Amino acid sequence: MEILSQIGVENYIYLSILLFCVGIAGILFRRSAIVMLMSVELMLAAANLLLAAFSVYHQDTSGQVFVIFSMAVAAAEVAVGLAILVSIFRNIGFIDIDKLKNLRG
Numbered sequence: 001m002e003i004l005s006q007i008g009v010e011n012y013i014y015l016s017i018l019l020f021c022v023g024i025a026g027i028l029f030r031r032s033a034i035v036m037l038m039s040v041e042l043m044l045a046a047a048n049l050l051l052a053a054f055s056v057y058h059q060d061t062s063g064q065v066f067v068i069f070s071m072a073v074a075a076a077e078v079a080v081g082l083a084i085l086v087s088i089f090r091n092i093g094f095i096d097i098d099k100l101k102n103l104r105g
Contacts, residue, residue: 012053019046031097037081044074 019042026039048067055063089095 009053009057012049016046016050016053019043019049033085033095033097033100036097037078037085041074041078044070 023039023041023043023046026042027036030036030039048070051063051067051070055061055067085095088100092100
């Protein structure tokens, strides 16, 4: 709690907002599937940072437990997302998001 009082919880909020906005910008402006997955992970990391900061601020460990579960789900999401991208690349030969929109049923 001493480090949090020195830095201040508002700085963690600002950092989390900045990371989340960078993640949104990565999704909106980039067309690479890998960059989009990394942007989603960046947004999840921003939410986890905020959960952990508020957990320490309120001296309650339930937020930190939720962060651990969220990180496990995020790791599984990355593994499944990369497996889908590798499968698409093997079948089609490219991973361009604009061209993959034509694959809808």
